[in-house]
Amino acid sequence: MSDGVARDLRLVVGRLARRLRQLHAAEHEGDRTSFIELGVLTRLVRxxxxxxxxxxxxxxxxxxxxxAAVSELVHRGHLRRRPDPDDGRRVLVEVTDTGRAALHAREQVLGDRLAHVVAGLTAAERTHLASVIPLLEKVADEL
Incomplete structure (x- = not known):
């Protein structure tokens, strides 16, 4: 059974990821922000x-x-480097207000689209979907 669940999960998550990338590309045509840069920004905001x-x-x-991602984001003014207060030899990076605003604007488009799709689900389906999110995070963390 777990092999079938794993296969189905891989297929649906892959399909969802492809669709999100397609929507992202269509909405942000000409924007050169990479997925690594988006991941870095998102993680630092969170x-x-x-x-x-x-x-x-x-x-x-x-x-x-x-x-490379940090250097590009610093160049665009989305991140800044600062010394680590616990170890002056190390550097920390943090999001600037400009970076936070840029990420918010990017997420708004996909967020609105996803919210529209989720709103079309029944209340029971939305509750069930919400209950699965921690499991998906756990699986993602373990991969």
């Missing part, structure tokens, strides 16, 4: 300042990929 090493581990990408 969790607060972090080291590039922790960001790479959290996003499950190489430290080089995070370093």
């Amino acid at each position: 969790e607060g300042p972090s080291s590039p090493t922790r960001l790479a581990a959290g996003e499950r990408v190489t430290s080089q990929a995070v370093t």
